[in-house]
Amino acid sequence: MFRFIVRRLLQLIPTLFGLSILLFIWLRRLPGGPETAILGERGTPEMRAAIRRNLGLDEPILIQYGRFVRRMVRLDLGTSISTKREVTTEFLQRFPGTVELTVTAMVIAIGIGIPLGYLAARRRGRFLDHASVGGSLIGICIPVFFLAYVLKAIFSENLGWFPSSGRQDPTIGATRITNFFVLDGLMTREWDAAADALWHLVLPGLALASIPLAIIVRITRASVLEVLNEDFVRTAEAKGLTENVVRRRHVLRNAMLPVVTSIGLLTGGLLSGAVLTETVFAFSGIGAFLAEAINQRDYPVLMGFIMIIAVVYVLVNLIVDLSYSLIDPRVRVR
C-alpha cells in the first residue's frame, strides 16, 4: 500500500515536467502579452517594450523556461504579473473557496444522486424511474450558467431567500484562518459567519451540482440494475434476507465501484471547471481567477495554478483508487 502511494507520487514528477513544457510553449504562443493587459489603451510602444524587457519576455523561450524550472524546484511559483502578490498566496486565498463550492456540489450530487439512482433502478419502468432519467437528461443539457441565472432570479432576486453572490456577507467581518470560510467560522466560534458562508454556498452549489447529479443518478441506476440481475442478489433474496440487508450488503456495495470512479473524476473536473459558476455568483475561487489570468496573460499565475491543480487532481484520483479497496476487498492495491 505504502509503496503504491509512493510510486504514484513519484509518477507526478515526469507528468509535471511534461505538462509544464507543453503549457509554457502554449502560453508563449498565445498572441499578445501581459504588457497589453497591464497598460490597456494607455500603452506607448516604449512602455510596452520596457515591460516585456523587465519581465524577461524578450529572451529566448528556453532561458525563460529554465528560469521557471529553477524556481519551481525551489517550490517558488513566482509573483502574479497583475496583482504583484505571490502565486502561492493567491492560490491559498482562492482554492479553499473552490473546494468549499466543489464539496457542497458533490454533497448535493451524491446525497441526492445515489438514493435517486437506486430508487429508479428498483422501480424500473415506473414513474420515479422515468422522472429521474428524464430529469437527469435535462440536468446534463442545461448550461450551468443558465441554471445559475435562473436560480438567482428565483431564489435571490424574487424571493430573497439566498444571497446573490459572494462567499460571505462583508459586513459580518469574519476572522480568516484557513480561508475555508465555514471551517473558519466553526474554529473561531463565529457561528453567524459559518452559517452565512454556508448559506452563500447553497445556490452556486446547486448550480454546480446539476451535471454531476445527473451523471451519478444515471450511473447508479445502471450499475444497480446490473447488480440486481446477478445471481447472488437473487440468492440473497431467496434466502429471505430483508430488503435492507440485501440493499446494503449486496446491491449497493457491488454497485458502488463505477459510481465512486465517476465521483472521483467528476470532483476533479469540478475543481478545475467551476469557472462559470464562480463568475456568475461572483464567488471568489480559482476558476474565475484563472479565467481572468488568461485574459491578462498572467503567465506565473497560469503556470503555477495549473501545476498545483494537476497535483491536486492526481491526489484526488489516488484517494479514489484507495477507496476502492475499502468498498470492495477484491480490488487490492499493490
Added chain:
Amino acid sequence: MRASRPKVAIAAVAAAALAVAGCAESDREGSSGSSNETLVFGVAGDPKVLDPSFASDGESLRVARQVFETLVRPEEGGTKVSPGLAESWEPDAAGTTWTFKLRSGVKFHDGTDFNAEAVCTNFDRWYNAKGLMQSPDVTAYWQDIMGGFAANEDDTLPESLFKSCTATDATTVSLAFTRVSSKIPAALMLPSFSIHSPKALQEHDASNVTGSADDIKYPAYATEHPTGTGPFKFKSWDVPNKTLTLERNEDYWGDKAKLKSLIFRTISDENARKQALRSGDIQGYDLVGPADVEPLKGEGFNVLTRPAFNILYLAINQKGNPKLADIKVRQALAHAINRQALVDSKLPPGAQVAVNFFPETVEGWNGDVTKYDYDVEKAKSLLAEAGASDLTLRFHYPTEVTRPYMPNPKDLFELVSADLQAAGIKIEPIPLKWSPDYLNATTSGSAHDLHFLGWTGDYGDGYNFIGTFFDRQKDEWGFNNPALFEKFKQADTTADQAAKVALYKEINADIMNFLPGVPISHAPPAIVFGKDVTGVKASPLTDERFSTAEFKS
C-alpha cells in the same frame, strides 16, 4: 413502507436546511440592517494595489480617492482644477515653478501633521525612485506625466519633467519643473500624486519594491497600510472574500463622511452586479450596462449619469493600406458613416456625435471645424475620384468587452460596416478578443485598415486626449505629419493658458482637416445607487466622493 426511510431523510435534511436558513437570514439582517451607515458598493475588479503611486487601474484609484487627497482635485462633478490639500496655487512668470499655499490643520490618518515638508517627501520619493520602482508597470502615471526620474536607469526614459520641491514654510510649497508643460497643474489631480504620511511611508518601508524585474513584490505599505488624509481610513482588505473595507476618518479636516463604513466588493460580471443590487446584497455599483439604465431607473434605483468625458473613434491606419493615405478616401469614409443614427440607436441617452477628438467640456474644443455630414452619394463620388471604388478594408472590432465609450462593440461594428458597404466599400470583419489580442493588434499596427478604439480622460486637458493619439508617429495610425507633431510640442510647452487654448483649437481644426480617423461619439457612463442612497454626485473623471453618500431615513 419501502420509501419511508428516504422520505424521513429528505424531511430531516429539509428541516435542518430551513433551520440554518432562518439563523443565517436573521444574522444577515441583524448585522447589515442594524446600522444604516454601511454602504456596500459593487465594483468590477479587485484593486491591484493600495499605494496609488503604483496604481494605474480604475479600481485601485477609486479606493485611493477615498483614502488619499491630492494638492489639487477636480471640482465636484466636473473636470476643472479646484482646491484640494492646496488652497491656492500660481505659476511664476516663466511658468516652470508652481507655488502652492497649503491648507492648515490637516492630519494624516496616523495622527501626524500634513505640511509642506510632507509634500516634498512625497515628490522626492517619486522623483528619486530607483530600481524596480522605475519599471513602467509600477510607476505608469508618473512616467506618463513626468517622463523619467532623478537618475534614469533605463536609457529609453526621457528626462524628468519634475525638477525639485521646496518647502518655504509649513504651508507653502514650490514645485519646480524642467520646462513648461500643459499638464501642470491638471495632472496633479491624478490619485497617483496623492500625498502620503511621511511617517507611515518610512515605518512601512513603502519604497522598498523588491524581487526581480519579472517578479516584482510590493512592500506591505502598498497592500496593508495606506495612510492619507482623506475622509475614509483603510480598515481591511479581505482578498478571499473580494471585499475592501474603509471606515470613517473621525478627524477629517472637512465635512466628515456620513457613512460609518464603506465596503467595495468585487463582482466582475455585470449581470451579477445588477442582481446583487436588486437582491439587496449591495447598495450601488459601477459600470452599469447601457441597456440597464432605463429599467433600473424605472425600478426606482438612483441611476446617475456621468457627463461624457470620453471619445469613441474609428481609426484609419494609413500604413496598412496605401489607399487610405489618400485624404479623399478618408473623407469618403467619414461621409459614409451615419453617426447620428448610431448615437440615437446604440448609445445610452445623452450621448453625442463627436465633432473633435475630445468632448466639449475640455478647453480647446472647437465647434468651427470641418464637419463630415452623412452623405452616401458624396462618399461614393469621393471614392471614385480617388480611384478607390473597389476598396476592400479589413475592419477590426473587439469582442467580450464593454468600455465606457463603447458599450456594445459588435452592434457598433455592424452599423458602421453596413454604412460603409452602402457606399460601395467591401468589409472584411476581423473580430478579436479585447484583452490582449485586440489591443495588441490595433496599437502595434499590424496589417489592418480600420478599428474602433477610444479613451476616457484622466484630467481636463486637451493633451490628455489628442496628444495621446497624435503627438508623434504611432503604429495605431501609421501616418507621419511633422507639422502637426510640431504644433503639439508647441502647445504642450506654452505657459500662457489663453494661448494654449487657442493652439488646441487650431490643432483640432487641423486634425479634422487631416482626418486621421473619424471621431464618432461621446457616451455618458452610468453609476447606480440603491433606492434609499443619496448624496453622491457623478463625476466625469469617475471621482465620485462617497463621503457625501447617505441613506435616506
